[in-house]
Structure formats: structure tokens, C-alpha cells
Amino acid sequence: MEYLASNKIAIVDLATSKITEEGLDEDLVRERIGGVGITHTLYEKYKDEDPIVLGTGLLTGTLVPASALSIITAKSPLTENLCHAPLTLYAGMELKYSGFDYLVIKGNSSRPVYLWVHDGIADLSDAGEVWGKDVWASTDWIREAMGDLLIQVLVIGKAGETLSPFAQVQINYWQSGDRWGFGKLFGQKNLKLIALRGLSLLEISDPDGFVEKCKKLLFEVKKGPFAIKKGIGEMSATLGEDVQKWLEPIVHSHRSCFNTPFPTNTFVFLDEEPKLLKESKKNEPGFLITDIYALLGFKKLGLSAQDTCELLRDCARYGIDANAVLELNQKAGRKKPEEIKKSIPTLKGTLESVRKGRFSPWTPNFGLSPDEWERRQAVAYIFGIHPIFIQLSPELSEERLLELASIGTGLEFTSETLEKVIADITK
């Protein structure tokens, strides 16, 4: 596969510590396009070895607006179904540039290890030193060891290490869209973290045509009704939930994922003056809110914004899905922040909220029917478009994305192919 791809799949066998590489077959791309279309195929190929498959969308990491998404595909310990979790912020983009289009991680390691994926090289190393550290310390550790703050880290904390069913794979320091307990899979495999960094480039079949189309699309997106929206507060308002007033006193800034024209994440200061305009001298002044539902849920429990965000921070450090913490504490009738905090290490119970579907319910539904929501998610996960953004920007239509994929790769993608892939991954 010559364009928009590194043309490499790594097969990481944790049981033997062997890593092999395969090319990305162009025929596979013609048939399955990319992203979840191919992670699904790779999962099926290796399913007897309990794989976790990481994959990039065909347009991930490009100039296409919101092309921030990569995917984790695996069997959810919570649902026992094949499910897909979104990798946003800068992790999705970094996977694309790490020199691999897909990573298949199979088997279990007999000792804690981490996977360092860089410039087309995948290395497994001993993680004994970092096993037992929380998510934040683990991210700091690998970045210090490899020397670059731009390294993107998919990491588990104590929750994953102790095989909590609610363990979440975190992105760097923050909560991710893993609502499937994939953190437990990492823990079972003794895989503490995957660190990603690449300084490679992508080739485009028709660079001028591709850039021109992307510019035009961006221009249209920026004219849309969401162009002026910022942060998790305004996203929540679109869902009919008013958190603006409640959250505003601790809001420091809003942050985008890679190439996402308006920011969907909000950074709050918890241990620092929120309106500080210079760099804080405090080591860990705040927290990045990346999960709308967890925020709304704790608010509905009656917690203050400060208490809510401190709890979210505790969940992130422990590497546990905050939604699970919320739901199970709600069920147990606990409403005090200190009680909820105390419950985190021993959280048990059955979740009602994740019983069906293949795409992570982390992505809110901004007024679509369930079928429409699922289809938009499928399209986002195939092409590598931010799953929130694809709903907020109808300009990112299937036709436009197919056209960009065709121009970028020099292959001819049709709506029939897309239809087939969507039908297959949603059945």
C-alpha cells in the first residue's frame, strides 16, 4: 500500500516476545478501506490468540478536518463482544506516524512488558520498573526514558494490573473512550503500556488535489453552526445539559484533538488559579476533561465541579472508567466524593450501560436516531475521523470522505464498498 499508509502491520506475540511484520495488502485496503474495516479482519484472523488490534483510519493524521482517530478493536471483557474503542487526542495521529498502520497484539506475556513503537520499529521491553505505578507516573516514566514529551502513551494503571473489569486504557494522563474494559485485557497480557512516536511522513497519491479538497472542506466545516463552540461545556449544552455555570469557575482552557477545528476537551485547574495566564509552577495543576457523560453524571449526583474533576482525576490515575465508578456508586447510593473515591480500588458490580453495540458509548448522540448514530460512528472509525466531530460536522459526508480516500490513495473507493464494510462491521 503506497499512499496514506506506512504499509506495515506488526504482529506482536507477547507469549514468545517475537515481533513480525507484514505488508499492508492493497487488495485488503480496496476491500475493507481501513480503520475498523481492517482491525475487524485482523481480529478474525488472529482471534484464537485473543488479540488486541490497534489500527489507523485511512485518513487518520492527514489534513482532512478532525482526522484524529485510531481504534482499538478487541473482545470486551464486559460484553464478551467484539468492540471498538476510539483513540483520540494525539494518540490516533501518532500511531499513524509511528510507522505501522496496524498492530496485532496476541498472546500473554509471562512478565510485565511495554511496547515501544517508533519510526517503523516495534520493541518489547521489560516493564518491571513501571508496573505498579499509576497512569500519570507511568506516562512520565516512559516519556523521560525515551526523551520526548510528544510520545503518546496508551497505558493502564492499578485497575488494569489488578484485572478490574472496568479498567480503561488511558491516553497519556487522561480518560479515553475505552468503555469496554480493554484495560483489563492489557493487564491480562501483562502489557503495561504502548508508547507511540514517529517522525515519518505519509505519501499522498495526488498531493495538490488532496490539499485543495481538504482546504475546501475545512472552510465549509468552519462555516457550520459548531464552528464557534468550545469545550465540553458547550458540547454538553448541545445535549441539552447545562454545565457551563457550574464548571466555569475552574475552567482554564479548551483543547482540541489532532487537526480538530474546534476543541472538544476542557482543561480545568484544580490546584491553581484557573485564570492564570502564565505557565503554572505547580507540577500537576489540573485535569483534562475528555468524557462528557462522566462529567454530567457526577454533576447529577450533586457534586461540585471541583469534586467531580478531582474524582475524574483519581479515576484517570487509577486507570478506571469513570462512568463505571459513577454508575456503580449511584446504584449503591453513595454521593459523597470521599466515599466514591474510596470505592475505586474495590469497585464491583454489573454495568447496565454497556450491554450492546460495537462502538463506544463514550461518543454522545447529538440528536441522531440510534441507527444513524451507529452508521456515523462506523464511518468515523473506518476513515479515522473524530467520532464526536463527525456528528457535529455533516459536511464530512460519506461521499466527501470516499472522494478524499480515493484522491489520497489513488485507489477507487465506491459507496458500494463502504456499504459492504459498514454492513459487515455493524452486523
Place this chain on the structure above:
Amino acid sequence: MIPLPPSKHNHSSSFNFQPQIGIYSGKGASHSWLWFAEILDRMGCYDVVFLTEKDIVERGLEGVHVLLMSGGDTFAIAEGLGEKGADRLRSFITQGGLYIGTCAGAYLPLRSSMPYLNWFNFIDVKISNISRRLSEEERSLLERSSCSSYGDDFIYHVVREEVVLKMINGSLGNRGEEIVAPLYGGPSILPSEDIEPIATYKGFTQKTKFLVREDLAVKTLIGKIAVGKKSMGDGEIYIFGPHFEHPHYPLCNLYLKEKIFKHLKKGRQMGKNFFYEEKELIRGDSLKGYLKDLKRGLSNARIQASGMSDFNIEWLIGNKLYQSEKISVFLNFLWDKVRKIETLSELEMDGARLRQCIEISKSLPRNIQMIRRGIREGEETTFLAKGLFENLKLLSYFFLNLYFQSLLSLKSH
């Protein structure tokens, strides 16, 4: 140091090279010699050997038809070569060799009374960018970072980046009279009977970065010789103030190419050729494995260097300032070269030398990490940086010799 077997080399080796172009890559070289390597690679000219001062002093320049001496620290080049190295250069030129010096390599053959430099008095000229030609007021306008010590005086630099040159006597052929070239500290030379002017400094562009007041820049540069030539015995010396070898200036590269290939076409016999004793030729999967190991070290170092980008730091090593981004210049260059050859299925390389490269590459991430930690703790890191740049140069020297030899061999098969 790549062992260059003096006389008892294995003539029956499957590699029998006839390198015609030598590139100096010794301790006085900074990084611009990589640009020479780049443009020769682009031209598909693999008949290239990289030479340290030790190679030149111990082995001489037999077999080399063109010697390319790029930028760096002129004093360090001169000291490294020493009197014997100067004799080697003199013999090389008078016996028909072509010496092309840019920047520091252009200062080297100029007349000087300074220790070390005074062994190389090949061209009797004076330069305009020396402090003794300035008034006290003008001296006070200069910043330390744009000056290099020169005995009781100092060499000063008035601009960086682009300058416009006027080519004399139609030396650009039908490509016009003017050429734009990058200047990073090279000399501006006063007219003399001992040098034939090829180009003079004519003006500036939007990309010219002034290091002094514009009137002082004009006084120092404009009308002075930027490129000059001297015949010496059967050979020639070309000196370039600006870096004509910079890969972003194709017209300059073309001019250099014409000079080099015109000289090579003369087909002079320059004595015995260089030979490398190849010990352990590897290819196929085995070679791929080695190259992957090399890439691993380079990639880890590249990422460590990327993490240095927040530190705006430079080190004075010898007489030369090294900015931290120069680390990536070496690493990215080597990375691109490894990437280029890893897909060549017929390529053969010397396994023993590749192992040397891999060993050095493995040490680089740690070198950079120590520097970064040192900077963060407020420690002096010049010593560490010196060691790092020595390793980067050594690796580049080892690998590029291998790279060009292997491609030459592939081409000849």
C-alpha cells in the same frame, strides 16, 4: 576510524573501489560535509570516500581526484592535518588534484601567520571580514556569536542565509549572471593577483539575515570575492565563501557538479586507488536485520533529539558554535540514507563495519538524554555535547563510507 589498509590490503577482495571524490569529515568538520554527500548521492555519484585528518596524513590522497573540504572550525582542521597534512594537500593539488573548499574549507588555504594555518599558505590573499579593518565604533556593533577569534583579531560575519552573487566572465553559461547562495560565515576576499575571481558578492535577498548594521554588511561584503580560483602545479583550488553544496540551492549544486565532473573527465592518473578490506559481506535478511538495528538506535536518538527542541541552547566546541538542532541534522540525514538502501534487495554491505555503526548508534540516545538532564539541572553540558557530536560524526563517517561503497559496488554490478 575506518581502517584504511596502507599497502598490504587485500587486492583480491570482492570490493575494489576507485574513489575519485574525497570528502573531509574529520574533527574540524561541522555538519555541512553532509551536504556534499547529499548532492553527490542525488547525482548518483557513489565514487566517494570520506576522510579524516588521520586518513589524509597516514594514507595521503592517492586515488582521490577531487577533495571537498566543507565548513567547520578552520583551526581544528589545520591543527588536525598538521604540517604533514598540509604537505599531503599541496602534493595532491600540484599533482593534478582539484581542491574545493567552502566556508572553513575556503579559509584553510588562504595566507595566514597563525599557528597551524601558516602551513597552508596556498593563496596569497587578504579577507575583508577581519576586525583589524574596522573602526572602534564598528567593532562595538558586533555580537560575540557572529565573531570567531583570530589571534589578536577576530573574523566577523555580517549576514547569514542568502546572498546574491555576481558571476564573472559568463561562468554560469546561459543561466544568467547572478546566483543566490547561502552564506554561513564564509570569507569575503579582497582582490589579489594570486586569485582569479569567479564571483563577487552583489547584494541581499528577503531571506538575508543581517548580523550587523546593513551599511557595515555592504562595506564588508559587496564587491568582494565570494568564489575564487587558483591554479597550483597541475591542479586547481576553488574556494567558496557561500555554501554552494547546500542541497536547497540546485543552481549552486549544478555549478559545483560541473566543476567536479569537468575535472574528473580529465582522467588524470592520481596513483594508487583507495582500497577497503571487506571482511564479512552480508545481504538479504541478514543485512535487513542489521539495518533494522541501526534504525532502532537512530530512531531512539531522533526522538530524544526531538525532545531537545524546547531547549534553545548552543555549545562552543573549539571555535565553532553548535546549536542543539544540529543533532537532528546528523540523525535525520543518516536516517534517510538507511531508509534509501533498506529496500535494495541486491545490496551487500560489510557486516563488521555495520556492527560498529550499530554500536555507536546505540550510545546516542543515552548521550542525548544525559545532555537533556544536564540542561534541566542547570549543569554545564559542553563536554557532553562535544562527545555527542564526535560520536555523530564518527557514525556518519563510518556509515557513509559503507553506504557509498556499497552503492558503488551495486551500480558496478
